[in-house]
Amino acid sequence: xxxxxxxxxxxxxxxxxxxxxxxxxxxxxxxxxxxxxxxxxxxxxxxxxxxxxxxxxxxxxxxxxxxxxxxxxxxxxxxxxxxxxxxxxxxxxxxxxxxxxxxxxxxxxxxxxxxxxxxxxxxxxxxxxxxxxxxxxxxxxxxxxxxxxxxxxxxxxxxxxxxxxxxxxxxxxxxxxxxxxxxxxxxxxxxxxxxxxxxxxxxxxxxxxxxxxxxxxxxxxxxx
Numbered sequence: 731x732x733x734x735x736x737x738x739x740x741x742x743x744x745x746x747x748x749x750x751x752x753x754x755x756x757x758x759x760x761x762x763x764x765x766x767x768x769x770x771x772x773x774x775x776x777x778x779x780x781x782x783x784x785x786x787x788x789x790x791x792x793x794x795x796x797x798x799x800x801x802x803x804x805x806x807x808x809x810x811x812x813x814x815x816x817x818x819x820x821x822x823x824x825x826x827x828x829x830x831x832x833x834x835x836x837x838x839x840x841x842x843x844x845x846x847x848x849x850x851x852x853x854x855x856x857x858x859x860x861x862x863x864x865x866x867x868x869x870x871x872x873x874x875x876x877x878x879x880x881x882x883x884x885x886x887x888x889x890x891x892x893x894x895x896x897x898x899x900x901x902x903x904x905x906x907x908x909x910x911x912x913x914x915x916x917x918x919x920x921x922x923x924x925x926x927x928x929x930x931x932x933x934x935x936x937x938x939x940x941x942x943x944x945x946x947x948x949x950x951x952x953x954x
Contacts, residue, residue, distance in 0.1 A: 748780035762841025877949035879942035881913030910938035
């Protein structure tokens with residue numbers, strides 16, 4: 731399925747939009763990036779979701795700021811980065827192309843931490859997380875269904891996935907949380923961010939990425 735991609739303004743911040751072929755309406759997906767911001771890798775994932783029939787939108791989470799500022803917002807749960815997710819979510823849910831306001835979220839690394847933070851509050855219909863930190867919440871009762879993928883060799887988040895799996899199981903939230911023994915952090919990402927790769931052990935792992943992506947798509951189709 732071919733897609734049409736445009737850069738458009740959502741409120742004032744920019745976002746990357748990928749629209750499936752056809753008249754719609756389509757279920758919506760928000761795509762939340764790593765700390766490197768709105769780059770070619772994010773556009774690749776956004777287009778891949780559109781090819782699966784989702785109206786996919788990737789907001790610019792950096793908003794012209796340094797990555798560390800966006801990461802700090804993510805950790806605190808407040809600030810321009812968090813507000814940007816809320817603004818674009820409202821815009822997408824109200825767009826005429828979005829079927830019944832049905833919106834899910836997919837996040838990678840920093841974006842996955844944001845996705846899990848919103849998912850814990852039931853703000854989306856479904857959430858997909860690739861190696862994100864688990865927010866410190868006392869109660870996951872209102873959480874939406876979550877599919878999450880972690881690398882067994884991840885130096886960054888390590889056992890966060892196990893904490894997530896236990897929390898969701900205790901609350902009987904539909905979930906699919908898995909680990910890939912040969913994968914490290916950023917195993918889904920095909921592009922090399924630079925010197926950070928060696929320091930953080932970032933490396934694409936094709937087999938793990940392919941399996942995790944297929945699981946994610948199947949989970950999204952079931953719950954969205």
